[in-house]
Amino acid sequence: MTFQALPSASSVEALYLQHHRWLHAVLYRRSGCSELAADLAHDTFTRLLHRGDNVVAIREPRAFLGRIANGLLANHWRRKAIEQAYQETLLAQPEPVAISPETRYLIVETLYRVDRLLADLKPKVRKAFLLSRLDGLRYVEIARRLQVSERTVRNYMEQAMFHCLKAAPDLLP
Amino acid sequence: MSGMDIPEPALEQAARWFALLGGDHVTEQQKRRWLQWLDANVDHRRAWEKVEHVDQAFRAVPVKSADSILSAAERRRRRFLQGLGGALLLAPVAIPGWLAWQAGLGRSDLSTARGEIGEFTLPDGGRLWLNTDSAVAVRFDDRQRRLRLFRGELYLRTAHDPRPLWIDTPEGRVSPLGTAFGVRLADRRTWVSVDQGRVRVQARQGDADATLGPGEGTRLDGNGHLSPLPGALSNPGWRQGRLLADGRRLGDLLDELGRYRHGWLRYDPAVADLRLTGAFPLADTDRILDLLEASLPVTVTRVTPWWVTVTPRPH
Structure with a gap:
């Protein structure tokens, strides 16, 4: 059984030389886009370098790289889906809306962060929290929309806030 | 770092206060108790600071209907993954308009x-x-x-x-x-x-x-x-403004009637299985209640106009 110590640049380099083509092929198979596969493969190795001084012993480099790449790919799709959903929301506005590419990027990025932060919450809890904080709805209106009691809404708000309080500060939107 | 060392019970309590104070009817007494809680302990104040920090982070998000957008994104993603996993025939069908309406932007035109x-x-x-x-x-x-x-x-x-x-x-x-x-x-x-x-x-x-x-x-x-x-609609007569009952359970009929009234319409389970037949005018639901009282062994009690209960008539 061989262990490899990470992440010295040289060990990442060794991994890169050994597994880069394989990783690219895997990502290409999953995404159907060579360019995206190349970007994500690159990001995967960059990730390794940025792990700082944490020495990680890995037994199965391909499983390990695959896991990171999978996570990156999932994030990519998630962001893409949010971007498209946001785009459609804009298109559906009765009046045309002009938004600069920068602003749009920031909004999508913010939505993506909100999504990640609240992903573990039950859908209704997340919905209640966002309706209250972002849309400024009162509990009574949220209760009506979710078809629950106001007391339940209050309970949802408590759960969501507690979740955010426990999350790492840099995860906040 | 911050937050890691605030004891979890303090965070729990802070979250509870946050949820309570965000409600529609906060009493003076509750506000006083919250202030007492804040003063009681430095951990409480730090936990509350963190609540405000989180709250501000969300208030700064410049998007309405975020939840609809995120839910739509989630559905889209799931669909996409499904499509990759198996039949690619599962192309997203006619989703755009649907999403837009989901996003809360389609106003209701008729109501x-x-x-x-x-x-x-x-x-x-x-x-x-x-x-x-x-x-x-x-x-x-x-x-x-x-x-x-x-x-x-x-x-x-x-x-x-x-x-x-x-x-x-x-x-x-x-x-x-x-x-x-x-x-x-x-x-x-x-x-x-x-x-x-x-x-x-x-x-x-x-x-x-x-x-x-x-x-x-x-x-x-x-x-x-x-x-x-098996059956048709719950009340096929509604377009004519009639509540039609043909040997119908009183419980079902009262549930139906409740859709037309403000406030509470409650009934004792003991009267739910009584049956009745008739065509009742939906324009005047109070009159329907009077008719019920006249034709069935029930008592209709109006605690307030918005709170009505139907109970078995005492012998």
């Missing part, structure tokens, strides 16, 4: 208040009836005719028109093929019942798909399950 029944002519000449407390968005253009039922119940008699017509509900899509039929949202399900012609019902989740003929009905839930219904 009725509680107790009100409305009859409307659609741009294509079709007739639309809305039962009590219902709302519909109407989007007709030169290619298609789209309706979205937000809440309540509708009945549609379609006009002859080459453009496809459909009704979206939270659970799925109902597309008539030249027909007269009803759609109702209740108990987180879509209920469809057909009088004339044929109607196609497609689930939004999964691929359940059924075509109903005259006299048929179905119930579609959020998981994409379709279950056939």
Whole structure:
């Protein structure tokens, strides 16, 4: 059984030389886009370098790289889906809306962060929290929309806030 | 680092205070207690600071309907993953308009208040009836005719028109093929019942798909399950402003009546299985209650006009 110590640049380099083509092929198979596969493969190795001084012993480099790449790919799709959903929301506005590419990027990025932060919450809890904080709805209106009691809404708000309080500060939107 | 060393109970309490103070009816006493809690302990104050920090982070998010957008994104992603995993035939069908409406931007164009029944002519000449407390968005253009039922119940008699017509509900899509039929949202399900012609019902989740003929009905839930219904609509008389009962359980009838009234209409389970027959005017639900009292062994108690209970009449 061989262990490899990470992440010295040289060990990442060794991994890169050994597994880069394989990783690219895997990502290409999953995404159907060579360019995206190349970007994500690159990001995967960059990730390794940025792990700082944490020495990680890995037994199965391909499983390990695959896991990171999978996570990156999932994030990519998630962001893409949010971007498209946001785009459609804009298109559906009765009046045309002009938004600069920068602003749009920031909004999508913010939505993506909100999504990640609240992903573990039950859908209704997340919905209640966002309706209250972002849309400024009162509990009574949220209760009506979710078809629950106001007391339940209050309970949802408590759960969501507690979740955010426990999350790492840099995860906040 | 910050937050790691605030004890979890303090964070829990802070979250509870946050939820309580965000409510619609905060009393002076509650505010005083919150201040006492804040003063009691430095951990409490630090926990509360963190609450404010989180709250501000969210308030700074410049997007409304974020939840709809994220839910739409989630559905889109799931669909996409499904498509990759298996049949690529599962291409996202006609999602854009649906998403836009999901995002809360499609305003409801036609609606009725509680107790009100409305009859409307659609741009294509079709007739639309809305039962009590219902709302519909109407989007007709030169290619298609789209309706979205937000809440309540509708009945549609379609006009002859080459453009496809459909009704979206939270659970799925109902597309008539030249027909007269009803759609109702209740108990987180879509209920469809057909009088004339044929109607196609497609689930939004999964691929359940059924075509109903005259006299048929179905119930579609959020998981994409379709279950056939034997009977017609719960009250086929509503378009004429009548509550029709033919040997109907009093409990069912009172549930139905409750849709037309503000406030609470409650009944003792002991009276729920009494049966009655009649045609009652929905325009005056108080009169229906009087009629019930006159013809059945029940007592109708009006605690306030908005709080009515029906109990067995004492011997």
